[in-house]
Amino acid sequence: MKTKLFSFLIFLFSALTVFAQDAAFRVTDVHGMVTYQETKLSSPQRVWPGGKLPVYGWVNVPEGAAINLLDNSTMHRLKDKGSYDLEKFYNTRREQSLSFTNRFWNYVNNGLRSADTERDLEKYHQNFMAVSGGVKGYGPGDQGLVLLAPLPGKIGIERVEFRWERQAHPGVYTFTLIDAASGKTVYHAEVADSVLSVNLVQLGLEKQQTYRWSIAAIGSDPTKKAELDFVFTDPADEDIQRNLDNLKDYHLADEKEKQWMKATILEMEGYQYEAQRTFEQLLFDFPDDGHIRHLYALFLTRQNDVKRGQSIWLD
Numbered sequence: 001m002k003t004k005l006f007s008f009l010i011f012l013f014s015a016l017t018v019f020a021q022d023a024a025f026r027v028t029d030v031h032g033m034v035t036y037q038e039t040k041l042s043s044p045q046r047v048w049p050g051g052k053l054p055v056y057g058w059v060n061v062p063e064g065a066a067i068n069l070l071d072n073s074t075m076h077r078l079k080d081k082g083s084y085d086l087e088k089f090y091n092t093r094r095e096q097s098l099s100f101t102n103r104f105w106n107y108v109n110n111g112l113r114s115a116d117t118e119r120d121l122e123k124y125h126q127n128f129m130a131v132s133g134g135v136k137g138y139g140p141g142d143q144g145l146v147l148l149a150p151l152p153g154k155i156g157i158e159r160v161e162f163r164w165e166r167q168a169h170p171g172v173y174t175f176t177l178i179d180a181a182s183g184k185t186v187y188h189a190e191v192a193d194s195v196l197s198v199n200l201v202q203l204g205l206e207k208q209q210t211y212r213w214s215i216a217a218i219g220s221d222p223t224k225k226a227e228l229d230f231v232f233t234d235p236a237d238e239d240i241q242r243n244l245d246n247l248k249d250y251h252l253a254d255e256k257e258k259q260w261m262k263a264t265i266l267e268m269e270g271y272q273y274e275a276q277r278t279f280e281q282l283l284f285d286f287p288d289d290g291h292i293r294h295l296y297a298l299f300l301t302r303q304n305d306v307k308r309g310q311s312i313w314l315d
Contacts, residue, residue, distance in 0.1 A: 023054075023055045023090065024052045024053060024054060024055060024113070025052065025053040025054075025055065025069040025070065025071050025076075025086065025089075025090075026051075026052055026069070026070040026071075026109070026112050026113075026291075027047055027048065027049055027050065027051040027052065027053060027067065027068070027069060027070075027290075027291065028049065028068045028069070028070050028075070028257070028291045029049050029066075029067070029068040029254075029256065029257065029291065030047055030048060030049050030065075030066070030067050030068075031064075031065055031066045031067070032061075032062060032064055032065025032066065033046065033062055033065060034046070034047045034059060034060065034061055034062075034065050034066075034067045035047060035059070035060045036053055036057060036058070036059055036060070037057055037058045037060065038054070038056070038057045039057070040058065042057075044060060047059070047067060048290055049289045049290050049291040049292070050289065050290020050291040050292075050293065050294050050314060051290065052116065053069065053086065054086070055071075055086055055087060055090040056086055056087050057086050058083050058084060058085060058086065059078065059083070059084045059086060060082075060083050060084075061078050061079070061080065061081055061082055061083075061084065062081060063081045065081075066078060066079040068257070069086075069089065070105070070108070070109065070112075071089065071090055072105065072109065073101065073102045073105035073106065073109075074105075075105075075249045075252075076089050077252060100243060100246050100247065101246070101247055101248060101249075103268075104243075104247055104261075104264065104265065104268070107264060107267075107268055108264055108295070111124060111294075111295075111298035111301070111302070112294060112295075112298070114127070115294075115297075115298065115313075117313070118297070118309070118310040118311075118313035119310075121297065121298070121301045121306055121309050121310055121313065122306055122310075124298070124301060125301045125302075125304070125306045125309075128301070128302055129304070144166050145164060145165075145166055145215055145216075145217065145225065145226040146164060146165050146166075146226065147163075147164045147213075147215060147226045147227070147228050148163040148164055148165060149161065149162065149163045149273060149276055149277075150162065150213075150228070150230050150272065150273035150276075151228065151230075151272040151273060151276060151303050152228055152229050152230055152272065153230060153231070153270045153271060153272030153273065154230070154231045154232075154233045154236070154269075154270045154271050154272075154273075155200070155230050155231070155232055155233065155271070155273050155274075156233050156234055156235040156236040156237075156271060156274065157235065157273075157274065158199055158200055158201045158202075159197060159198070159199050159200070160197070160198055160200055160273065161195055161196070161197050162175065162195065162196045162197075162198060162213055163194065163195045164194050164195075164215045164226065165194055166194070166217060171217050171218060171219065172190055172191065172192045172217075172218045172219075173190070173191050173192075173194070173215050173216065173217055173218060174188070174189075174190055174191075174215070174216045174217075174218055174225075175187075175188070175189045175190075175191050175196055175213070175214075175215055176188050176213065176214045176215075176216075177198070177203070177211060177212070177213045178211065178212050178213075178214075179209065179210075179211060180209075180210040180211055180212045180229055181209070181210065186203055186204070186205065186211065187203050190218065200232055205232045206232070207232060207233055207234060208231065208232075208233055209231070209232055210229055210230070210231050211229065211230060211231075211232060212227055212228070212229045213227065213228060213230070214226065214227035214228075215227075230273070236266060236269065236271045236274055239269060240262060240265055240266060240269065240271075243265050243269070244258075244261065244262060244265060247261065247265075249261070256282070256285075256286060256289075256292075259278055259281070259282050260278075260279075260282060260291075260292060260295055262278055263275045263278035263279050263282070263295070263299075264295070266278060267299060267302075272303065275299065276299070276303075279292075279295065279296040279299055280296075282296070283296055283312070288314075290314045293312050293313060293314040294313060294314070296309075296312055297309040297310070297312040297313040300312065
């Protein structure tokens with residue numbers, strides 16, 4: 001895991017030179033009728049979450065409105081009424097510190113500055129997999145089977161929903177959970193749905209052990225299946241909260257921001273299942289928020305699921 005994280009950090013920092021050629025503010029949140037003007041004589045254009053603004057021009061914040069702009073490793077929170085000159089905010093320094101705060105914002109920014117449309121996700125995915133190796137998620141198999149959750153990584157909660165889909169015709173499936181090291185079957189069931197809720201503690205799973213779950217369609221060749229591994233581990237709560245407490249911007253954030261920050265740190269620490277659940281809840285609560293959709297689409301792309309990422313992306 002440390003090797004993967006180190007490789008990913010190299011991937012992040014190598015992208016900084018590209019970022020210098022594509023300088024922009026990322027709009028992470030907007031409240032009220034905030035507008036942008038390229039010049040004082042230009043017609044004001046409304047700004048939305050998930051958008052991108054040049055590092056010049058003016059942002060107009062009326063009374064009671066607010067906007068959050070992400071610039072490299074700095075979050076600008078404009079809450080007071082006024083017309084703001086963006087050139088005064090742009091952070092031209094490229095500090096490559098390995099502090100947790102800088103690593104966090106580089107993690108967030110890497111995908112955002114690499115993809116402006118859903119079509120860019122394919123290239124981002126190729127670069128990510130080539131440099132870092134990626135997280136080998138997204139369990140495609142024969143018979144049109146696709147494993148959706150949990151993705152490879154650590155799972156630190158007891159009850160888990162295993163989810164999959166079949167792109168051809170739905171049917172009855174064989175679910176199998178085995179100890180990856182010994183090959184011993186831990187749990188086996190026939191399921192007439194595409195979701196199965198299981199309490200991992202009640203199954204007697206051991207901490208820090210790797211397990212493999214697989215799905216096969218009944219009536220098809222049993223050797224043609226989709227499978228993925230995960231590690232059952234201790235809960236993430238304590239470590240994740242400590243990292244959040246070390247992130248200055250977390251204490252200034254509203255509840256929506258706190259949730260996507262938490263999802264990002266969960267992914268950084270390898271808890272892909274919990275990160276995915278947090279993103280899915282955010283998408284349910286804020287379906288039209290472009291920033292949330294972009295973050296989740298990039299998350300799925302890093303899990304090797306580009307198609308679902310493209311379907312979620314909102315231009």
